[in-house]
Amino acid sequence: MVAKKQTEVRVRYAPSPTGYFHIGAARTTLFNLLFARQHQGTFILRIEDTDKERSKKEYEAEIIASMRWLGLDYDEGPLLPDQNGATTLLAKADKGDFGPYRQTDRLDLYETHLKKLLSEKKAYYCFCSQEELEAQRQSMTAQGMSAIYNGTCRSVPTNEAAARLAGGATAVIRIKVPSVKLAFKDLIRGDVEFDGALMGDLVIAKSLREPLYNFAVVIDDEAMKISHVIRGEEHIANTPKQMVIAEALNITLPLFAHLPLILNTDRSKMSKRDGERSVAVRDYRGAGYLPEAIINFLVLLGWHPEGDEEVFTFEQLVGKFDLPRVQKAGAVFNIEKLDWFNAYYIKKKSDSELLDLLVPDFIDPAWAGDSGKLLKVIALIKERLKKLSEFKSLAALFFTVPGYPKELLVWKKSTAAAALEIFTGIHTILEALPEVEFQKSRLEAAVMPLCEVKGRGDVLWPLRVAVSGSQASPGPFEIIDALGKTETLRRLEVAISKLK
């Protein structure tokens, strides 16, 4: 044993704040968190904002907000002032002892390492223009070769480079990549091997104060004592690059686990820029998906425990999750299954929990005052709700008198004349019934005798249409219960006048 072997599990999610929190990122985060919790480890959020052009503070705030909404909060990372929805972030107010957790606040660290590599001649300045490089790539590809840097500037003497720099020449910093096999053991895929000879010398920084992704990552993972890197498969080719950098820096890399991709229906990568389907977690939130549904759905995209169970709480997942059972192939994002999970979790909510979820974003503002009625309505339609956003249209009939063609009032096995007769009968019955009796069971008791005589369909269909205005709805007595006496009689009178 060389040194104290790290036993503590420390994992991280390291987004660049260049867009909203992505549904695929949510799964990566989930797997990281699950792994951390299961090993009593630490989950870290690190903001990789070295791309100055594309990084935005508002995205950083949105990513954190969406993570928290999903219940994927971090143990260490940057802190948001949150209150008042402010999007300005306190750079220094991080939680955790390994900060700062934004890469732009860690530039000194990168610079130190960059200078070290330069002085050790493991890295060098490259003066090639982007046009030259592009031309190189083109011709190599044309010859059927890998498009890699040919190493022109590798041989530029240090003093000459210094002179050119002093003269104002622009240059980037490249690391020397040895022509060796670069193999690593992926926790999900097993042995993976790349060839350094096919990589070419990599640009690791645009300047001493402008490190690039692979370079900053290696340093930060080391500095933050990351034990496992669990990330998407698109990063698999970055691993050998990070191995080269780590080797030069004399750093031991964390263990790697590359997750399968989440795919569109056409099996292409479900990426940030796919127009059609929404990929931002906030959009799913806006459509009325529940966090527990999204989590349950996402965890089964590329992972499955032993056995047939599929419904899990987060706590159960912490107990069951394991990397070896993660799938190797990509998984198509099947929205119907998400919908099913969502409907399932909606049905499991109590009516009052649902009320809290629905108000204020998913109801008509005009309904807000009467939470007693809302509660009744929720009870009636929650079993037909796939998404909270559907509540408004499903609940509308309880709050506004619906319009409908009079033909709808007549049951398929009956006639208009019969329907009219029924309505007169029901109206008489209900008018005589005291307001307090307007409860489902009492209403049933009052009206069912008529059904005995006329037939259930002949009575219940027109009744239900009259109070709902719809060919598909909850049962008539439940609706009447929620509507109350006055409104019910009014709707019956509307029906009667339509038939006359």
Added chain:
RNA sequence: GCUGUCAUCGUCUAGUCUGGUCUAGGACGUCGCCCUCUCACGGCGAAAACUCGGGUUCAAAUCCCGAUGACAGCGCCA
């Protein structure tokens, strides 16, 4: 083009490591039936897959080889 990864029902997957119990199991979706005034919920049931070709073996979804296909990466983005 180069490099890498992957391959079980339409989709997510169990089973593959430790060949036989797999006439391949579950879930979503689809279809049918029941419940029922309608819709939804719920219950019951059905159709639906081991990419192909070789090999090893008494025996292969499971092991080996090859082919094919799919996807990802190939940036002075992350």
